[in-house]
Amino acid sequence: MKIFRDISLSKYNTFDFDYRANCLILPKTEDEAISLFRGEISWEKPLLIMGSGSNILFTSDFKSTILCPEIGGIKIEEQDQENVLISAGAGVNWDNLVEWTVNKGFGGLENLSLIPGLVGATPVQNIGAYGVEVKDTIEKVRAVSIEDGSITEFNNNDCRFEYRNSIFKGEVKGKYLVTRVYYKLTVNPLLNLNYGSLKEEVNKLGSLTLKNVRRAVINIRRRKLPDPEVIGNAGSFFKNPVVSSSAAEIIKKSYPQMTAYEDQSWGIKLAAGWLIDQCGWKGKRIGDAGVHDKQALVLVNHGKATGKEIYDLSEAIKKSVREKFGVELEREVEVVGTI
Ligand SMILES: Cc1cc2nc3c(=O)[nH]c(=O)nc-3n(C[C@H](O)[C@H](O)[C@H](O)COP(=O)(O)OP(=O)(O)OC[C@H]3O[C@@H](n4cnc5c(N)ncnc54)[C@H](O)[C@@H]3O)c2cc1C
Numbered sequence: 001m002k003i004f005r006d007i008s009l010s011k012y013n014t015f016d017f018d019y020r021a022n023c024l025i026l027p028k029t030e031d032e033a034i035s036l037f038r039g040e041i042s043w044e045k046p047l048l049i050m051g052s053g054s055n056i057l058f059t060s061d062f063k064s065t066i067l068c069p070e071i072g073g074i075k076i077e078e079q080d081q082e083n084v085l086i087s088a089g090a091g092v093n094w095d096n097l098v099e100w101t102v103n104k105g106f107g108g109l110e111n112l113s114l115i116p117g118l119v120g121a122t123p124v125q126n127i128g129a130y131g132v133e134v135k136d137t138i139e140k141v142r143a144v145s146i147e148d149g150s151i152t153e154f155n156n157n158d159c160r161f162e163y164r165n166s167i168f169k170g171e172v173k174g175k176y177l178v179t180r181v182y183y184k185l186t187v188n189p190l191l192n193l194n195y196g197s198l199k200e201e202v203n204k205l206g207s208l209t210l211k212n213v214r215r216a217v218i219n220i221r222r223r224k225l226p227d228p229e230v231i232g233n234a235g236s237f238f239k240n241p242v243v244s245s246s247a248a249e250i251i252k253k254s255y256p257q258m259t260a261y262e263d264q265s266w267g268i269k270l271a272a273g274w275l276i277d278q279c280g281w282k283g284k285r286i287g288d289a290g291v292h293d294k295q296a297l298v299l300v301n302h303g304k305a306t307g308k309e310i311y312d313l314s315e316a317i318k319k320s321v322r323e324k325f326g327v328e329l330e331r332e333v334e335v336v337g338t339i
Helices: 030-037 094-104 121-125 198-205 210-224 245-254 272-278 307-325
Strands: 002-008 020-026 047-049 056-058 062-067 074-079 083-089 138-145 151-155 176-186 232-236 260-262 268-270 289-291 298-301 334-336
Touching (some): 030 176, 056 307, 245 268, 268 272, 272 307
Parallel strands (some): 047 062
Antiparallel strands (some): 002 020, 074 083, 260 268, 289 298
């Protein structure tokens, strides 16, 4: 297990901020993590668990311990004629896992291609894209208690998945380290091409295959979203707000072209990017903190922005949307540090 003291976090956040942490611990196995939580190695509290930091906005140095699991390994656990249960360690790169499943012909994760981050964060965030959420494939999540090193397995229901949310961001936040995630995939995949221009993009590539769905998703994402390797960002900064149908109707009267769709659970989901765009923010920048010019939902670091400057920009955007539409935006990105 690697342990670093007073380390730069620039490689551990996709905004590319050069904040520092007092201590960074990288356990390579579940047993190493357990020994840590049983007190065999001393570490300073509070503890921040992280993957690759692609959904975190640091606003200051982190004056304590960060833990990033490097637990690897992809396994086929069980397979029958219809389904296959696979598992992956929390430290596996998510897109490498998706590529592996597509190459094996296993269906279910292909629409989630190219989402940055590690496997351990996927149940925490309930990642989603192109009409698919990872909750639809998660069978169970293995996790270690930070308090005493004991192991718990959360089945799909226990995870209380919601839109970009789960029990790991709520009731048990900060109490468990996810070490391994089990995904139930299909052996004879049914492709899900209902979202936006996905079907059109797959048709351009030729036949309807898993590999072409993955390629199509990658092509669309590369056109629309900024690459964190080129310009610092954390993807969608805000969640799409869900409002009551009466509130949506009122906005629709003034803006008939508004993008809105029925949410599975409650009310009407509005496109946060559209709301932000209507407030005139697309492509704007305040110093080096900016709103991406192709996707208003993404805030970017043009070079030397600080976390606080990105945070202040997000507050200004929230205020505009509140004043113009009466809608409260919620950050998808987690803010860590002092403001
Ligand atoms: C360009 C870009 C595009 C993106 N597109 C999408 C998209 O289409 N859909 C989408 O859903 N997201 C998207 N995201 C957001 C991000 O990729 C996901 O939220 C991802 O799952 C975060 O993974 P991570 O490993 O970087 O987690 P981090 O950002 O490091 O952590 C996220 C949260 O998970 C917790 N966590 C991480 N690992 C563990 C663990 N092992 N145990 C317990 N808790 C843990 C952290 O404490 C934190 O609360 C995008 C981000 C970028 C930069």
